Amino acid sequence: MSTYKAPLADMRFALFDVLGAEAAFQRLGYTDASRDVLDAVLEEGARFTETVLAPLNSVGDQIGCSHDKASGAVTTPPGFKQAYAQYVEGGWSGLTADTRFGGQGLPHAAGVPLKEMIDAANLAWGNFPLLSHGATEALLHHGEEWQQEVFLKPLVEGRWTGTMCLTEPHCGTDLGLLKTRAEPQADGSYAITGTKIFITAGEHDFTDNIIHLVLARLPDAPAGSKGISLFIVPKVKVARDGRLGEANAVRCGSLEHKMGIHASATCVMNFDGAQGYLIGQPHKGLMAMFTMMNTARLAVGLQGLGLSDRALQNALRYARERLQMRALSGAKFPELAADPIIVHPDVRRMLLTCKALVEGGRVMGYDAALLVDLAHASGDEKERADADALIGFMTPIVKACLTEWGVECTYHALQCFGGHGYIAEHGMEQLARDARITTLYEGTTGIQALDLLGRKVMQLQGAGLKLMLERIERFCAEHEGNAAVAEFVAPLRAKAAQWQQLTMSVGKRAMANPDEVGAAAYDYLMYSGYVSLAYWWARSVAASEASAQSERFKAGKRETARFFFARLLPRCEGHAAAIGASVETLTALDAEAFDA
Amino acid sequence: MSTYKAPLADMRFALFDVLGAEAAFQRLGYTDASRDVLDAVLEEGARFTETVLAPLNSVGDQIGCSHDKASGAVTTPPGFKQAYAQYVEGGWSGLTADTRFGGQGLPHAAGVPLKEMIDAANLAWGNFPLLSHGATEALLHHGEEWQQEVFLKPLVEGRWTGTMCLTEPHCGTDLGLLKTRAEPQADGSYAITGTKIFITAGEHDFTDNIIHLVLARLPDAPAGSKGISLFIVPKVKVARDGRLGEANAVRCGSLEHKMGIHASATCVMNFDGAQGYLIGQPHKGLMAMFTMMNTARLAVGLQGLGLSDRALQNALRYARERLQMRALSGAKFPELAADPIIVHPDVRRMLLTCKALVEGGRVMGYDAALLVDLAHASGDEKERADADALIGFMTPIVKACLTEWGVECTYHALQCFGGHGYIAEHGMEQLARDARITTLYEGTTGIQALDLLGRKVMQLQGAGLKLMLERIERFCAEHEGNAAVAEFVAPLRAKAAQWQQLTMSVGKRAMANPDEVGAAAYDYLMYSGYVSLAYWWARSVAASEASAQSERFKAGKRETARFFFARLLPRCEGHAAAIGASVETLTALDAEAFDA
Structure with a gap:
């Protein structure tokens, strides 16, 4: 285990x-x-x-x-x-x-x-x-005041739980296609009818009530994503004065059988004229849902991080215990039957990859959370606006990169166990299976990539990127004379300059053909993730050297940063080449000619 | 499904x-x-x-x-x-x-x-x-003549099946540590005692007998890997004249619970004084086992290929059927509710990645098999020797790269399904779980990498690499004037030159510190895989253009090759940087300082 x-x-x-x-x-x-x-x-x-x-x-x-x-x-x-x-x-x-x-x-x-x-x-x-x-x-x-009054306290206290009911069998990413209907009732409520799938925690035995937030169409709704409204549909009916009523017409039809997170109830939810209340403006439901989705995306990023860390911890323990072969440079523990596998450079490569992605990713993920607080509570309007632009830019990076790295880290950690990693009792394969959901739900990596490059960079004229580049340059300028981080400043600056240049190059091509955005998006996202991590690793070394941490701790940060800059950051070159490649390399082939 | x-x-x-x-x-x-x-x-x-x-x-x-x-x-x-x-x-x-x-x-x-x-x-x-x-x-x-006589026919005809019993709980890669004992008996047979784990097909209901090939130590065996002998231990005793006897003292103690390949019986096998016969020379068992392992490694490479292809086929079908969003450049199928997702460049990126790795990998894997035939049956001694050196060099590349790409392709194909890919009924998650074993058994990717760089390149003075580089140069020279492949010749030559240069650079550093081999091995392996694939893609285009294949088929090969050269081959740059990085980036940190 x-x-x-x-x-x-x-x-x-x-x-x-x-x-x-x-x-x-x-x-x-x-x-x-x-x-x-x-x-x-x-x-x-x-x-x-x-x-x-x-x-x-x-x-x-x-x-x-x-x-x-x-x-x-x-x-x-x-x-x-x-x-x-x-x-x-x-x-x-x-x-x-x-x-x-x-x-x-x-x-x-x-x-x-x-x-x-x-x-x-x-x-x-x-x-x-x-x-x-x-x-x-x-x-x-x-929510209206009465809705907040009635629903918020039990949710905050955990007496009730909530769900987000978006997906339907024929639409996930493309919510504009959704069919669930909401019919106005005489008492001001709505009768909600339709089937939602992939509803996490849609039904369970933790609490007496479950509050579903449901996207549905009003009878007069325009087609597409501009005709979607948001409704609150409790499992047990709740009156405007908070009194509980009878069971609502909502029911879990089945559970999905999944690759992992078996204990997470992924429900098909059937709404059969269930009583619901409109939240916010009619037809503006998607906007309201997006408010929730941004925080949810940051939260899913943390899932990737948490699983990576647990995988690393166990791989590290195993690599110190498991005796197998001698170091190529001669026995390191001649008194033992063999050396612990942590002496082998290739095992260290896997462990250090995880360590670099976990610890760097942790700072990146926590920083995004701090930006949420700044955007919410700063007294300075510009600081609020900047934090907001920066979160918007970083959210797809945090979500997608921390989860892609989660898949990667659980892969490496399992690999450290050799064949034993494939056996259930060690628990490593569960981490790998559980991690696999994180690049899918709350928007796949491809969707995050489009959000980053299409919306946050192209539509918003790169406001978030500009702020991130300023942060990097500020750090580099401040630390030019700092011997502890001097080795990282020049490569970081070079990557920041290339980041800007790649952005402009895609932007120019996208004016001629909007598909260039989709063609470059994934590699642009990953490139952005690695450069962001380079920034956080350089800052981590600077912070550690300036801190009262132990020498061992400081060495850990310094050597991991060196590893990252020497061995992981160069992945950017592959991504840069792909960003620079023409859209033709993806679109030239007819859909029919994909089979050999 | x-x-x-x-x-x-x-x-x-x-x-x-x-x-x-x-x-x-x-x-x-x-x-x-x-x-x-x-x-x-x-x-x-x-x-x-x-x-x-x-x-x-x-x-x-x-x-x-x-x-x-x-x-x-x-x-x-x-x-x-x-x-x-x-x-x-x-x-x-x-x-x-x-x-x-x-x-x-x-x-x-x-x-x-x-x-x-x-x-x-x-x-x-x-x-x-x-x-x-x-x-x-x-x-x-x-095998001795009577052993061939008695055991081979039923095995070839499939009336019996065989196993390879190597691994023990405390040793997998490091077989020198194995403890199973073989005691000589008066009748010339041996009594085998010990526990073997991870024995594929160790017990089943397909056939009446199962022939275990077991590594064990004779009483006078020297310590380490030079004291291991190979024994044949049938489930049902077989006399020298072929007559079947009683049940042998070998028994399946339990089955492992695994991440995937659930239907493959992975057995703990207990040998309790089981009757066995020595095969080959005493203490030379490991060598005999390696004969089997090389073919087994090529076979596992094909497993990665097969799963990748099946994953791609299903992703392709889904990408043509699933309607979601419109192309960024405008609706491609305005008569439908949305465009099929194969119009989206990022979906094509995933599909083309699989196609490039599958079809290129297929030629690479089949070529290795043809080399086996050349090494075995050519009338020309030099051709046999060259084929043998080339197989030795290509075996770790085929095994490791086709399986790593198997993990990657099943990842992309699942990703094309979005959340549906995570649900068991679509069958994509099974392919991903099944593929995960292939980078572990028959030697992990890290072990293949050491075999390639440490043994096949360093110990054998790069004989296989030299032959591979000659093949590449021969192709480039032959096709310099061929307009159909001209665009690939220069990049292929450049990569071949860099391959040679990286090899020399590691070789030089390894003389000062043998750990440099372990530090560079994985990235050297992957680099070698991508350059080999570049060669096979260029050859595939040349062959397709010269063939009677349809125009659609030719376009498929040409555009996939272009995709590969533009978007996958640049991954080499990241690997080259890691190969060039000093071993210090992996060894500087004390084993105790890996925890933050």
Whole structure:
């Protein structure tokens, strides 16, 4: 079985040493978010996730959720419901939620290490509370006062959970095609009818009520994505005064059988004239849903990160224990029957790849969370606007790169185990299967790439990119004379310049042919991810050298940064060549000529 | 469910148009291997794999093998045993085996498309007959006459199957550590005692007897890998005159629970003083086993290829059917609700990546098989020696690259399905799980890389590389004036020159520090794979243009080659940088400092 220990030292390093979160929280007015409080949250979070959630990860995979056809009820694996009760009791569900609705009012970034721990400990379990956040945000931003009053408190307190009901059998990415109908009723509510698929936590036994946020069409809706409205549809009917009524006409029709996250209930939900309430403006539902999706995308990025870290931890343990062959340069542990495999350079290559992607990715993911707080709570309008532009730019990068790297890291970590990695009992293959969902849901990598290059760069004239390039140049200028990071400054500057140049080159070609955007998007996304990581690695070394961390810790950061710059950053060259390649290399072949 | 159709047109193209196999077979004296015979084999093979094996792939995954603790018996999934009987009845098991032992005597390369079809149709099933080939070869090369007489015919005819029993709980790669003992008995046989793990097809219900080839130590064996001998241990005892005796003291203790290939019985085998016979010289067992392993490695490469092709076929079908979004350059099918996703450049990127790796990899894999025939049957001593050196060089590349690309292609193909790819019913996630074993067994990718750079390049002074570079230069010189491939000649030459230069650079550094080999090995391997593929793509275009293939077919080859050169070959730059990076980037960090 794979084990998990929350990487508190590196989480603190990322949050406090690199990102200066403590000062930022105070400046933003989160006076409760003192270092003492944050440390306590980290330690309690570690205890909860390591001792309650992590031990349930394997049983969740083996047993999964089960569905009762007759009643539509879903039973979660043994221990899952109890773990959720402890989560609610510990006040975790409202950690960063508004105090007006029973939350603890901590900044968003303060909740992100907990999120990472939950995902690493038990991704499938983590999907149940995750979806409540989306519902909470949609209600906060778009709900009427009575809706907030009635629905928010139970959601924040974790007494109810939420879902996002978007996908239908014939439409996922292309929500403009959706068919679910909403008929206005005499009492001001709506009767919702249709089938939604892939509904995470659509039905379960954790709570007495489940709040579905459902996209549907009003009778007078225009066709396409401009005719979609958002509705709130509770499992158990809720009156405007908050009183609970009878069961609503919504029911789980079946559970999907999936490659991984077996314990996460992925439901087909049938709405059969279910009572719902409109949230926000008619026909503006997609916009409201996008509000939720951006945070959800950052959250999925953290899932990739958490799984990568857990995979690395276990590969590292195994590489230190497993004795096999001698180092090519001569026995390193002659007293043992063979050397531990961590002496072999190729095993180190795999471990360092994971370490570079995990620790660099952690700073990148936490920074995005801090930008959310800046955009929300800064007193300075320009700072708010800049943070907002920067999050918009970084969200697809964080989502797609952390999840692609999650697939990669779980691959390397499994590979370190040799054939044993393929055997279920070691738990490595579960991590690989679980990680595989993260590049698919909340928008595939291809969709993130289009969001980045098509929307965030092309449509918004590269505002976010400009801010990111400024950050990089500011760092380089500040550290030109800093011997500790001098070796990274020139390569980082070169990559930033190439990034800008590649952007302009695609932009120019896209004016002649819009398909150039789609042709370059994926490689542009990955290129952006590696350059962002180079920035965060250089900053991490600068922060570590300037900190009171141990010499061992500092060596770890320095050597991993060197590894990253020498061996991973050059992947950019392959991506740059692909970005530079003409769209013709993708479009020349007739769709019929793809078969040999 | 995923479907499978044998890609006969491209198989024929690779074998006949690119590799000229028909003429080669005749020249080598395989007079039976006429085009008519080979075509019939291809068509019958397609029928058998498409209609018998492919439909069992999903049920095999769902039901898997089961083990009876009391008797040690293993039951294969419904239909598997019957499919094996059809395989034996059809004469497939002896297709390329020696006619002296009941085989059909076709050349090795003639059996390779069938092997690919079996792997694509049902990888888990394919592992049962696969292991018989290893046993057959070991007996052919190292068995005494009575052993060949008694064991070979039933193996060739498929009435019995074989296994390779190498791995023990504490040793996989490092067989020098193995502990299984062989005690000489008065009758000239040996009593074998020990536990072997990961034994594919170690127990099953296909045949009445199973022939285990077991590595064990004699009482006077020197320590390490020089003290290992090879024994033949049948499940049911076999006397020297061929008479069957009682059950031998060998038994399946349990089955492993694996990420994929659920229908392939991966057994823990307990030998408890089992009767065995020595094959070959005492203490020379590892050498005999390596004979088997090289062919097995090429065979595993084909597994990666087969799964990639099946994944691509299904992704292609889905990309043509699934309607979602409009092309960025405007609706391509305005009469439909949305465009089929194959219009989107990013979907094409994934499909073309698979197509380039599959079709290029096919020629590379088939060429290696043809080299086996040349090394075996050529009348010219130099040609035999050259073919042997070239196979030795190409074997780790074929094994590792085709399987790494198998993981990559099943990834892309699943990704084309979006969230639906993660759902079991589409069958894409099974292909991804099944593919994951191929970079692990028969030597991980890291082990292949060390075999390539450490043994085949460094120890053998690059003999195989030199031959490969000569092939490339010969092609370039011949086609300099050929307008059809002119665009590929210069980039191919440049890559060949860089390949040579990188090799010399690593060689020089390795003299100072042998760990440089381990540090560069993986990236050197992948670099070699991409350059080899560039060669095969250029040759494929030349062959297709010179052939009577349709214009559509020619366009497919030409545009895929262009895609490969523009978008995949540049991955070499990242690998080249890593090869050039100092070993220090991997070894500087203390093993203890890997945790943050």
